[in-house]
Amino acid sequence: MIARVSLEIALRKEFDYSIPPEFAGKVDVGTRVQVPFGARKVLGIVTAVAEESAVVKLKPIIKVIGEQSLVTPKVLRLARWLGEYYCCAPEVALKSVLPESVRKEDAGWRERLFVRVLPVAGEFPKLPKRQQDVWNLVEERREILLAELVTLAGTTAGTVRKLEDRGLIQITSEIAERDPYGREEILPTLPIVPNPAQAAALAKIKAAMDAAGPKEAAAGEAAAGEAAKGSATFLLYGVTGSGKTEVYLQAIAHALEQGKGAIILVPEISLTPQTVERFKARFSSGPLQTLVAVLHSHLSSGERHDEWHKIRQGRARIVIGARSAIFAPVEPLGLIIVDEEHEHTYKQEEAPRYHARDVAIMRGQMEGAVTVLGSATPSLESYYNCEQGKFTRLDLPERVDNQKMPYVRVVDMRQAARDGQGPPIFSPQLKEAITQRLERGEQTILFLNRRGYSNSLQCPKCGFVANCPNCSVTLTYHRAEQKLACHICGHAEKVPPVCPEPKCKNPAIRFAGTGTQKVEAVLAKLFPKARVSRMDADTMKRKDDYRRTLGDFRAGKIDILLGTQMIAKGLHFPNVTLVGIIYADMALHQPDFRAGERTFQLLTQVSGRAGRGDVEGEVFVQAFTPFHPAIQYARRHDFTGFYEQEMEFRTPLKYPPVSRVALLTLKGRNEDKVAFSADHLRRELDKTGAGFKDLVIAGPAPAPLLRAENFYRYQIMLRTRAMSRLSRVLADTVQKLTFPDDVTLAIDIDPVNLS
Numbered sequence: 184m185i186a187r188v189s190l191e192i193a194l195r196k197e198f199d200y201s202i203p204p205e206f207a208g209k210v211d212v213g214t215r216v217q218v219p220f221g222a223r224k225v226l227g228i229v230t231a232v233a234e235e236s237a238v239v240k241l242k243p244i245i246k247v248i249g250e251q252s253l254v255t256p257k258v259l260r261l262a263r264w265l266g267e268y269y270c271c272a273p274e275v276a277l278k279s280v281l282p283e284s285v286r287k288e289d290a291g292w293r294e295r296l297f298v299r300v301l302p303v304a305g306e307f308p309k310l311p312k313r314q315q316d317v318w319n320l321v322e323e324r325r326e327i328l329l330a331e332l333v334t335l336a337g338t339t340a341g342t343v344r345k346l347e348d349r350g351l352i353q354i355t356s357e358i359a360e361r362d363p364y365g366r367e368e369i370l371p372t373l374p375i376v377p378n379p380a381q382a383a384a385l386a387k388i389k390a391a392m393d394a395a396g397p398k399e400a401a402a403g404e405a406a407a408g409e410a411a412k413g414s415a416t417f418l419l420y421g422v423t424g425s426g427k428t429e430v431y432l433q434a435i436a437h438a439l440e441q442g443k444g445a446i447i448l449v450p451e452i453s454l455t456p457q458t459v460e461r462f463k464a465r466f467s468s469g470p471l472q473t474l475v476a477v478l479h480s481h482l483s484s485g486e487r488h489d490e491w492h493k494i495r496q497g498r499a500r501i502v503i504g505a506r507s508a509i510f511a512p513v514e515p516l517g518l519i520i521v522d523e524e525h526e527h528t529y530k531q532e533e534a535p536r537y538h539a540r541d542v543a544i545m546r547g548q549m550e551g552a553v554t555v556l557g558s559a560t561p562s563l564e565s566y567y568n569c570e571q572g573k574f575t576r577l578d579l580p581e582r583v584d585n586q587k588m589p590y591v592r593v594v595d596m597r598q599a600a601r602d603g604q605g606p607p608i609f610s611p612q613l614k615e616a617i618t619q620r621l622e623r624g625e626q627t628i629l630f631l632n633r634r635g636y637s638n639s640l641q642c643p644k645c646g647f648v649a650n651c652p653n654c655s656v657t658l659t660y661h662r663a664e665q666k667l668a669c670h671i672c673g674h675a676e677k678v679p680p681v682c683p684e685p686k687c688k689n690p691a692i693r694f695a696g697t698g699t700q701k702v703e704a705v706l707a708k709l710f711p712k713a714r715v716s717r718m719d720a721d722t723m724k725r726k727d728d729y730r731r732t733l734g735d736f737r738a739g740k741i742d743i744l745l746g747t748q749m750i751a752k753g754l755h756f757p758n759v760t761l762v763g764i765i766y767a768d769m770a771l772h773q774p775d776f777r778a779g780e781r782t783f784q785l786l787t788q789v790s791g792r793a794g795r796g797d798v799e800g801e802v803f804v805q806a807f808t809p810f811h812p813a814i815q816y817a818r819r820h821d822f823t824g825f826y827e828q829e830m831e832f833r834t835p836l837k838y839p840p841v842s843r844v845a846l847l848t849l850k851g852r853n854e855d856k857v858a859f860s861a862d863h864l865r866r867e868l869d870k871t872g873a874g875f876k877d878l879v880i881a882g883p884a885p886a887p888l889l890r891a892e893n894f895y896r897y898q899i900m901l902r903t904r905a906m907s908r909l910s911r912v913l914a915d916t917v918q919k920l921t922f923p924d925d926v927t928l929a930i931d932i933d934p935v936n937l938s
């Protein structure tokens with residue numbers, strides 16, 4: 184027998200090895216192996232097992248890693264699709280489906296020493312006092328970790344060993360599973376009776392799951408390009424506070440009843456202990472009891488190793504995790520949930536540049552599982568797919584417990600800028616609202632966009648923003664060259680000396696924005712008695728910082744919580760009655776066709792933090808372009824209205840969701856070489872892309888952050904509906920091209936970040 188192996192070193196090729204007799208029966212598709220390659224020993228994954236090979240004189244496999252094959256055939260198939268669609272080498276795709284600690288097996292199971300009393304035969308011996316004390320302790324506990332015993336008894340391992348020598352106790356080495364949430368006390372919860380909207384959504388999800396059939400009938404594998412029996416994708420569109428999680432929990436229960444498992448993806452930032460507890464609590468007891476495994480980047484590699492193997496062994500039927508949890512070896516898989524499906528953190532920003540939501544949909548189709556995408560502000564892609572009949576929409580239009588949606592006021596900052604000297608941080612209206620909350624003992628959340636500064640040009644007096652005449656995106660302001668440039672088509676113009684708006688002509692047109700630190704300082708001056716806490720990447724460095732600050736806020740020890748994206752979602756504090764968004768324009772005028780969508784989502788999510796208790800919430804949105812549709816539709820909580828106007832803008836320009844985008848970025852230290860290579864690539868693409876009816880190629884153009892880290896970057900953007908086909912053409916084209924040594928090319932299919 185021979186095994187075909189994909190090696191971890193990037194060669195875009197697989198190699199055959201013989202399976203020596205000692206490994207017979209141990210090597211299967213998905214097994215991790217160590218094999219000789221030239222003079223080296225390298226790791227790889229078996230992708231096929233066959234009777235014979237075209238190659239004579241095969242080298243044998245050196246070592247088999249792990250008891251079970253690590254990559255299941257289904258996940259292997261998913262990885263193959265991933266490599267093809269996202270234009271990356273198959274070994275890179277394969278690498279991403281296993282956590283590093285599992286792939287390398289360096290973490291391994293942790294063995295720990297346990298101490299137990301043994302039955303005493305005959306008369307109990309007379310012991311020295313120290314030994315007697317230790318024995319008493321062990322006897323009382325029956326079983327105790329050696330390390331714990333040593334601390335507790337104030338003794339040494341030597342003393343304990345003496346008891347072992349006398350045959351009074353036994354010390355054994357056993358696997359102690361790491362449980363990252365082991366210290367939490369989890370109280371079981373029972374299903375809540377769903378309201379009519381929740382019940383209707385659940386009925387449809389369950390019916391689709393039933394159509395897939397029970398465990399035995401499952402595993403219907405579909406041919407490439409078509410969906411397996413029973414797969415279906417739903418968009419659960421529910422306003423903030425509408426009880427989406429309860430729908431998830433009851434759908435998961437249904438999967439368990441069918442003898443299947445479930446994967447729940449949440450954005451990394453929402454993976455708070457509270458979120459995890461909600462899932463663990465529901466399935467911690469009762470007939471559907473199962474382990475809930477958690478996979479995310481804040482676990483130690485040992486914890487990740489143990490959590491992963493609990494899934495592989497089938498002991499944990501439910502997996503909750505960030506992006507990469509979509510590759511968890513749950514089998515059979517009945518349900519995939521992608522919460523906050525519009526979140527951009529589902530996209531991996533290095534190769535393989537996959538989008539976990541799209542991988543989830545593909546996995547569901549391949550394995551006959553039901554996929555539920557949940558959001559209060561769906562991505563335009565998902566909403567469009569519902570309109571096209573590809574997904575089914577399920578609506579939760581009201582908040583549970585009849586809470587009202589918060590009242591949103593938009594504050595025109597141009598007015599405030601005209602009255603004072605330059606734009607203030609707090610408008611008089613927001614200042615007044617904060618004062619009221621402090622007097623009433625209610626809490627406030629203040630939000631400032633992560634960037635805190637702007638790379639666009641905006642007039643603070645009239646709100647004018649410079650846009651590209653061809654692409655309808657904001658022009659990027661290049662300080663050093665004093666020019667404005669479009670990074671999609673390459674259009675460039677000089678920075679105007681005064682605001683081009685005829686009625687304005689403001690000479691101080693450049694408004695740079697401000698950071699959270701500055702806002703904190705101003706807050707301290709305006710409200711010297713208020714207890715303010717700042718939450719951003721600078722203040723939340725340690726693992727526990729985030730949790731502690733939120734704990735303090737919940738306990739009422741903080742009056743005003745000031746933060747970035749970190750506080751935008753998922754938080755539920757009944758005493759928060761005011762939310763202030765300092766500069767809504769910061770998200771709005773990014774050089775990206777999704778800037779409006781992102782602003783709409785952000786404003787809706789942040790607003791959703793207000794009024795989660797008995798008192799109605801109030802939101803202040805401060806903006807220099809208060810009449811922008813993204814702001815106005817968010818103010819009215821009108822997603823459909825926003826969707827319709829946004830589609831009117833995107834359709835003629837062939838932006839997603841009516842088509843798909845591939846972004847090619849060339850990067851190097853020498854600008855001439857990068858620009859030359861980009862032109863060369865563009866000419867090749869014109870030739871190879873000729874077969875596509877709807878292909879739009881824009882660029883090359885300098886990237887918005889042109890000289891990031893001393894690298895020059897040029898981009899070419901391609902748009903087409905036929906992305907799977909284009910991916911293959913791109914892979915072929917790029918294979919044939921050669922670039923100067925110091926110029927690198929990155930291909931990003933369905934990019935979410937254009938800067």
Ligand SMILES: [Zn+2]
Binds near residue numbers: 643688689
């Ligand atoms: Zn102006």
Ligand SMILES: [Zn+2]
Binds near residue numbers: 652672
């Ligand atoms: Zn342009």
